[in-house]
Amino acid sequence: MKKLMLGNEAVARGAYEAGVRVVSSYPGTPSTEITEFSAAYKEINCEWAPNEKVAVETAFGAAMCGVRAMSCMKHVGLNVAADPLYTAAYTGVNGGLVLCVADDPFMHSSQNEQDTRFIARAAHVPVIEPADSQECKDFIRRAFEISERYDTPVILRLTTRLAHQRSPVETAERQEQPVKPYEKNIMKNVMMPGMARKRHVYVESREAQMEKDAAALGLNRLEMRGRALGVVCAGVVYQYVREALPEASVLKLGLSYPMDKAAIRDFAAQVDRLIVIEELEGIMEQEIAAMGIAVEGKKYTGRQGELSVQRIREAFGGEKAPEEPALPARPPVLCPGCPHRATFHVLKKLKLHVFGDIGCYTLCALPPIDSLESALCMGASIGMAVGAEKARGRDFARQSVAVLGDSTFVHSGITGLVNAVYDRSNITVVILDNRITGMTGHQQNPATGFDIYNQPAPQLNLEGLCESIGAHVVIENPMDMDALEKVIKEELNRDGVSVIIARYPCALLDKRRPIPARVTGCRNCGACMGLGCPAIERDAGGVHINAALCNGCGLCVSQCHFGAISCGGDRT
Amino acid sequence: MKKDIIIVGVGGQGILLTSKILGYLSLRMGDDVKVSEVHGMSQRGGSVITHVRIGQDVASPLITPGEADLVIAFEWLEALRAEFYLKKEGAMIANTRRMLPMPVIMGKAAYPEQEITGRPLFALDAQRIAEECGSVRAVNIVLLGVMSTLTEWPRDAYEAAIAANVKPATLDVNLAAFKAGCQAGDSLRG
Numbered sequence: 001m002k003k004l005m006l007g008n009e010a011v012a013r014g015a016y017e018a019g020v021r022v023v024s025s026y027p028g029t030p031s032t033e034i035t036e037f038s039a040a041y042k043e044i045n046c047e048w049a050p051n052e053k054v055a056v057e058t059a060f061g062a063a064m065c066g067v068r069a070m071s072c073m074k075h076v077g078l079n080v081a082a083d084p085l086y087t088a089a090y091t092g093v094n095g096g097l098v099l100c101v102a103d104d105p106f107m108h109s110s111q112n113e114q115d116t117r118f119i120a121r122a123a124h125v126p127v128i129e130p131a132d133s134q135e136c137k138d139f140i141r142r143a144f145e146i147s148e149r150y151d152t153p154v155i156l157r158l159t160t161r162l163a164h165q166r167s168p169v170e171t172a173e174r175q176e177q178p179v180k181p182y183e184k185n186i187m188k189n190v191m192m193p194g195m196a197r198k199r200h201v202y203v204e205s206r207e208a209q210m211e212k213d214a215a216a217l218g219l220n221r222l223e224m225r226g227r228a229l230g231v232v233c234a235g236v237v238y239q240y241v242r243e244a245l246p247e248a249s250v251l252k253l254g255l256s257y258p259m260d261k262a263a264i265r266d267f268a269a270q271v272d273r274l275i276v277i278e279e280l281e282g283i284m285e286q287e288i289a290a291m292g293i294a295v296e297g298k299k300y301t302g303r304q305g306e307l308s309v310q311r312i313r314e315a316f317g318g319e320k321a322p323e324e325p326a327l328p329a330r331p332p333v334l335c336p337g338c339p340h341r342a343t344f345h346v347l348k349k350l351k352l353h354v355f356g357d358i359g360c361y362t363l364c365a366l367p368p369i370d371s372l373e374s375a376l377c378m379g380a381s382i383g384m385a386v387g388a389e390k391a392r393g394r395d396f397a398r399q400s401v402a403v404l405g406d407s408t409f410v411h412s413g414i415t416g417l418v419n420a421v422y423d424r425s426n427i428t429v430v431i432l433d434n435r436i437t438g439m440t441g442h443q444q445n446p447a448t449g450f451d452i453y454n455q456p457a458p459q460l461n462l463e464g465l466c467e468s469i470g471a472h473v474v475i476e477n478p479m480d481m482d483a484l485e486k487v488i489k490e491e492l493n494r495d496g497v498s499v500i501i502a503r504y505p506c507a508l509l510d511k512r513r514p515i516p517a518r519v520t521g522c523r524n525c526g527a528c529m530g531l532g533c534p535a536i537e538r539d540a541g542g543v544h545i546n547a548a549l550c551n552g553c554g555l556c557v558s559q560c561h562f563g564a565i566s567c568g569g570d571r572t
Numbered sequence: 573m574k575k576d577i578i579i580v581g582v583g584g585q586g587i588l589l590t591s592k593i594l595g596y597l598s599l600r601m602g603d604d605v606k607v608s609e610v611h612g613m614s615q616r617g618g619s620v621i622t623h624v625r626i627g628q629d630v631a632s633p634l635i636t637p638g639e640a641d642l643v644i645a646f647e648w649l650e651a652l653r654a655e656f657y658l659k660k661e662g663a664m665i666a667n668t669r670r671m672l673p674m675p676v677i678m679g680k681a682a683y684p685e686q687e688i689t690g691r692p693l694f695a696l697d698a699q700r701i702a703e704e705c706g707s708v709r710a711v712n713i714v715l716l717g718v719m720s721t722l723t724e725w726p727r728d729a730y731e732a733a734i735a736a737n738v739k740p741a742t743l744d745v746n747l748a749a750f751k752a753g754c755q756a757g758d759s760l761r762g
Contacts (some may be wrong), residue, residue: 004595004605029611108610132606132633165633166595166607239631310636321637322656327649328681330673332618334581341599360616368678441611531680537672538679546671548699548708 717753
């Protein structure tokens, strides 16, 4: 009986069936559910690592010591994990090691549109690309076999439309893998120059061998139809090509790197016109062109966004599909009761420059809050504040704060804070400690005191850590906006590095039934509208609370100059 | 059954659960199916869309604009926004309730006063029906009930799919909402 599975769920299932024993990851849309589903299998030891670098190092350690191990991340997570990956390609593995990396064309929930296939080529590790949930399950097993056979880490590349598609999957039983022996092997596992020079030779020969073996690995598929047009594609794009160009012959690459050059030459010889259709960069097209074969691709499909059936149809002369009408947008907003709303209301009131990073609070760049001024990558805000003071001086630093979340602080803010203190900076950092990794859907982290199984775990003491680094630390409840304002003003004027831990749990963690706020005698001044709360609506008659949305947090009560809003029940 | 269905609404309205139930049901009824979702940022009160493609051999997980058989909209503005996905004779099931997006709340844009005309339209106040069944959160299942009146799949198969996918504590409310949705669908069809 087939089961409907999310692509990510199918990857986890495939890993389970392949006998995987260790999964270490950091959450990131659209990859997060792979690790969450893996944690449901008791045979797999799963963890949320503090960042992707640690996750890959942990998975590498497990593989080096003889078991199959996996690490899952979004595309930008692979940047953080690039350091161990590039050298793990030299050492090789022992037990299989697979990195599941999910790209996000169109940036549904990402800050850039980078293409993981570039990093894979730079690191000289193979790339396997499934095209539906069934292949997600089947190909991850093959990825482990290839990893062990060729002694290399393997990247299973997903994209949003694979990771977050549900389609039928035939499951199988788990095949337990024996723990391989661990042998001390300094020449293989210690990458000093003398050893690495030898291993680099191996990396090249391994890649050449894989290219020769590509056909026998059986991950690629040739579908000959007409001669007129031949399309090379991989991943979910294959599905779009099937529908958009039903007459075309197709070479579907499951192993998209190293490419099976012999198969491509044969295919090119069998068709009149060769096209590569690939999302994001024109990587396969360039490689085929470099083989001296006449090929086109990006001039039709472009580099940006997602491909689709209609985009491919239109690129090849098909009729244009109807376009979305111009209607008021509905951008995502902070949830009712979100503590970030309180913190950012104060930051906006104080007219501060807010350097940010990645989290739900990045939404505070949008109106009406619109006070977050920069967002680059996880943990970057502290470094930016240090740089800002260097560029513009102490007075500017007094008008600036760096904000980041509890999870992103642990991910990559700690080293920034060490530098800020060491550098004798005068900056103010606000850790938005909502007790969870929020935006990716509530994953535990070292500061929450729970592990991936929601079992109690040793809790990182954020305030103790920051103090030991040498920062002045204050803890404040952001829902008390007056108190938070006072603390921020004090800390902005303090010399040295200050850390304000704005601590209040994510509104979605509180499962109690809220008591909605009530409005009586509204004068329609609009003061409460500045909160940007989706539960507050306004018309000519005044403001109204949408009881279905209101979380009863009471922030609006404190904004009303006329005492027109009341809130029953004390939830703080 | 061959049907391309777009489900739209506002993050938090239970759209992903609805598409999951439909996918589960399609498989049980012997069809191939692909469901495409987007998680993450879009769940924070933003517009949410899922594509459900049911048929003999489904390739693309996405529905091409102008080719959908059915749009199920949990909110009126989102119904208007998604109408371009429908083919000429495609049907719309829409909750008439309005949820104001932030640009409207802030007075930067007006909530559109457009109607939907020239196609089969099943417009109803699904929120009122859901509340009468015991939970405002059951809007999604009310609309699923309406949809069931447009397909040949038996109602007990829908009920089994709901039971297999909702939390046991909410099952009674959801089954009541489904029944009420079926009744509303029957009366809208006349």
